[in-house]
Amino acid sequence: MEDFDVFTDEIKFTKPLYKNILHKYAYDIPATPNGPNYQSSRKLLAEESLASGDDAGCAFYLSEAMSATLRTMAVYRDEQQKLAQDKLRKITSFIKPVKDLIDANPISKTEEKLLLDFFSNDTDDITDILNTFEINEEPPLHRRYLNFGSVNNVDNFQKILSEIPKEWTVIQLTAPYNPNENLKPLEEYRTEINSIYLSLFTNDYLEDCGLPPITVNIPANVHKEGEDPLFKELYSLLGENYKTIDNAQFLNNKRLVQNYWNKREDIDLRMKSVINVMDKEWLGGWGSLLTGKLVDKDLKQKVIQLVDNTITDWGFIKLTKKQKFLLCNLIESCPTLSSQQIKSCIRRILTEHGNTEDIRKVLKCCENCTKEFKFTNELCLKCLSKCFESIHNFTLVDGIKAFSATANLVKDGDELSALKKAKRHPVILIVDELLDTFPWETLPILNHHPVSRMENIHFLYYLYKIHEKQIVDGHFVAKCDVGRYVINPGNLLHFAFDLEPLEEPRPHGEADAIIRGVLVQVVERSHRGDSHS
Known part of the structure; x- marks a missing residue:
């Protein structure tokens, strides 16, 4: 322990030793790892890759650092569904890794004869029985990539990016690793972010410039002197918003109602100020990396x-x-x-x-x-x-x-x-849990973009492969007569109406198509004059 200083009680790691410990910690993981620990290790590996100029490796490790706990739950749910459909699956799941190990280390003919002589004469019958439990099919990549294992690597990551629709611009925003996550409560360390990693998995110019997915580190939480830091202001604003909504049930006279709407307007103005600081002081020109691919x-x-x-x-x-x-x-x-x-x-x-x-x-x-x-x-x-x-x-x-x-x-x-x-193709944002409270979609640079969010690249690829036949030109295509209601956050719609109830539940992916269908019916009814607002 020559690196241990007995006077300061601190261990000073040399770079090689630090990397060895990090790699051992990162790669010796169970099938369903602890989410926060997995994310932390991947962020550290991403920083090492970025420092060494490995952009593809950096983007891959950052992609692995997204929503690991939710991904673990999805893997568990998927396994439970398989077990429900196949009662013998638990037996086969134990047999397969043993068979893979045997196949990877074949024995000689002499050793095989000795083993067969050692066992009983019923070995053929036992082999036939075991073969009935064999898993013959290998799951498709979109199912295997959802798991945690060797299949999650840079090559498969890039293969996935080459398969998703060419129209999509996939962007990930990641908060750097912060050791205080292990020492402080969430309310404290979540405001300590001073930079973010902006990763472009797919982009209009990547192929033209002959580049893999790239990552840039940009300043964050930037604010003018005398103003609250952006994170602190946002969480304060959200706290007041929730409190105002909770107290709405006690409004019983006109004065209280008017006060309620005054507070709502004040919250709206403060949120606009947060968006303005994000755009002008924080992102600045780096906002250009959030734009989608040009149609023209x-x-x-x-x-x-x-x-x-x-x-x-x-x-x-x-x-x-x-x-x-x-x-x-x-x-x-x-x-x-x-x-x-x-x-x-x-x-x-x-x-x-x-x-x-x-x-x-x-x-x-x-x-x-x-x-x-x-x-x-x-x-x-x-x-x-x-x-x-x-x-x-x-x-x-x-x-x-x-x-x-x-x-x-x-x-x-x-x-x-x-x-x-100019008309642009869809942008898909993958946002770190520590950053996902910010209203990224409302930034002025994204005003003319179709934008949506996804938890991680694993879910995006999984859902794309399931609905692949229904995706045309980067958009999910569905019938327009399956809606029930429309959310109207901007007070832009002024027609209320009833739609026919759904005969059966629809998949979540049809949400955008439902809204489009409802808007079509709004316009049609308004032209006929049978709307009732």
Whole structure:
């Protein structure tokens, strides 16, 4: 125990020892692991992968860190259903791993003869009986991937992403690992997030740039001086909202009712303020990574051409594929972003997402920086600027000006003016439990997007394979005459009506189609004049 300091009671792990312990902890897991522990280990492995430049591995480990407890419950429920359908399944589930072990380690003819002589003459009968319990079919990948095991690997993860509809943009937002999760109650450590991992599993420009799924670490919980941190404000707002709703049952006069609606309006205004801070101060230009794929592919090619022209004209000879990818997304979304958001994001892309080894070679550290950095965002702006100048042979200011001019062409020009309200394919958000309270779908950059949420990539792939035949152009297709009612959160609908009751329960996946069907009937009835509001 040479790493143990008897005077401080602390263990100082060297990097190799730390990695060995982490890998042993991460891989020696039971069939149904403890959810929080599994998530923590996967987040740590993701950070190691990102630091070593393994973007595919980082995205995979982060995908494994989503809703592990819920996934365990789904695996358990699936197994219980199988046992209910097949009473002998428990026997076969014990026999199969033993058979796999025997098949993987074949014995010689001599050893086989000795074994057969040792056993009774009834071995053939016993073998025939055991064969009746054999599981002949291997479950499809979408069922196996839901489990915890060797099938969950980077190759299968990428295979899944290649199979889901090309129209989908799948994005995951993950809170970093925080050791205080093991020491503090949820109410305290859930507000300690200062950055998030934004992973793009599928995106319009990934294939064009020749990239696997990528992850970027972006600032979070950003707020102006004197204001409450964003997480604290949101949870305070939600607490007041629940309290207001609970007290609504005691309203018994006009004054109390008016006070109730005044409080509701105040909560609405505060929520709008939270969304505004998320958009302006927190995400800024990084919001461009949340956008869906353009239906009009010509617009996408024009954006790529503009970025390529800027790279060529200015001689960005050492710009990485990841940097080009991030710039394409940013330039495409610049009509909905402010100039300050665009410039700030360009600066971070050019300085923090370049080749790490190139930066180490030219880095001349100031007193606050070190060459032993894990991520480039640990370095100060002064050091990063000098590194950029040494690598590209012109200043960071000139680099920002170059791409800002390209952004202005898109933002103010006529050729790509259609980008602001261009039709887009669906966005599917996978959001960490510590982040899922935020109203991501209401961000201005997603105003013209069809957006939905999913617990993790495992459930998304599972449901897609079940309903694959009913998904056309990235949308679930269902009959429009199966609805009962419509939720009207925006007070946009003014017609009340009755629909025919359902003959039988419908699958949850038809929810969007139900709402579409109801809206069609609203319009038809309003035109006929038989609505009653």
